Amino acid sequence: MENMDGPRVTHCERCPALVESRSRIVNGVGPEDTDLLIVGEGPGEQEDSEGEPFVGRSGAELDEKLGQFGIAREDVRITNCVRCRPPENRDPTKEELGNCRGYLEHEIELVDPELVMTVGKVPTEHLLKRDVAVTKEAGSVEDCRIGGESRTVLISVHPAAMLYDRSQEATFESTIEEAAALIGAGGNDQSRLDSF
Numbered sequence: 001m002e003n004m005d006g007p008r009v010t011h012c013e014r015c016p017a018l019v020e021s022r023s024r025i026v027n028g029v030g031p032e033d034t035d036l037l038i039v040g041e042g043p044g045e046q047e048d049s050e051g052e053p054f055v056g057r058s059g060a061e062l063d064e065k066l067g068q069f070g071i072a073r074e075d076v077r078i079t080n081c082v083r084c085r086p087p088e089n090r091d092p093t094k095e096e097l098g099n100c101r102g103y104l105e106h107e108i109e110l111v112d113p114e115l116v117m118t119v120g121k122v123p124t125e126h127l128l129k130r131d132v133a134v135t136k137e138a139g140s141v142e143d144c145r146i147g148g149e150s151r152t153v154l155i156s157v158h159p160a161a162m163l164y165d166r167s168q169e170a171t172f173e174s175t176i177e178e179a180a181a182l183i184g185a186g187g188n189d190q191s192r193l194d195s196f
Contacts, residue, residue, distance in 0.1 A: 007032055007107040009083050014099040018084035018092075024051050028079030028107055035183040036076040037113035038062075039104070040158070041122040042092050048085035053078050054159075061159035062119075065176045070186020077111050079104065081123050097126050105147030115182050116151050117175075120158035127153060135161075135168070139175045141182070154179055 003011050008027045013019050026043040029052050038054075046056040054062050063073045082092045082100045092100075108116065118124040124132045128144050137155045144153055156175040161168040180186045 001102065001106045004103060004106060007077075007079075007110050009103050012083070012100075012103075015082075015084065015096045017087055018082065018096060021087040022084040023048050025083045026051055026053055026080065026085070027083060028077055029053060030074065030077035032077070032111055034075060034077050034111060035114040035185075036071065036117060036179060037108060037111050037115070038076060038078045038117045038119060039123045039127065040078070040080045040119050042080045042082040043085045044089050045085065047080075053080050057163055058158065058160040061162055061172075065159070065173055068173070069177050069180035071176070071180055071183075077107075077113065079107055081126050091122055097122075101126075108151065109147050109149065114152065115154055115179060116146070117154045117156050117179050119156045120161075124153075124155050128155075134158075135171065138171045139178050141178075152182070154182065 003009055009025050012025065026047050040053055043053060044056070047053055066073055066076065081104060082096055083103065086092050086096070116127070118127055121132060121134045124134055127146060128142060132155065134155060134157055138157045140155050142153050143150055145151070154175065157168050157172050159172060162172055
């Protein structure tokens, strides 16, 4: 795909506001052959600075909960809907999400994960193409078409939600536990994905 080297975007100027606000393109990290691919919204200030998605406090929360259920960060792929930091950490616009959609679909196609876990409202609505009440639907699994392929998607609250509202911790934990069960992680070698 144009502007890509494998799952990495090497050059892009489709979104003038994002080109202006970024210091770099923040690509996904982790193995290119993994059972679990986690999709966030877009890079924040720290991600833009370090060039990696989900670093800082949200990343620490994510890493801790993954580890709690036997999943190491280095064993999953983590990416975002948009690869450039929106100004003032605002949500990406529909146009910006659309401009980056092909890159995300190409990455998902290359990685070919058993499970895609969306964290937060923006990536969930973007991939499922519908309105989502994330806190109510967290932990639910849907099949949807992404880039012409049927994919299993697990809806999750964003790990940052726990930083603002600790009552979301149990919801996030149970979703990570569901992800581990679905891919057969954490000593459970029996994937439950065949039932979907």
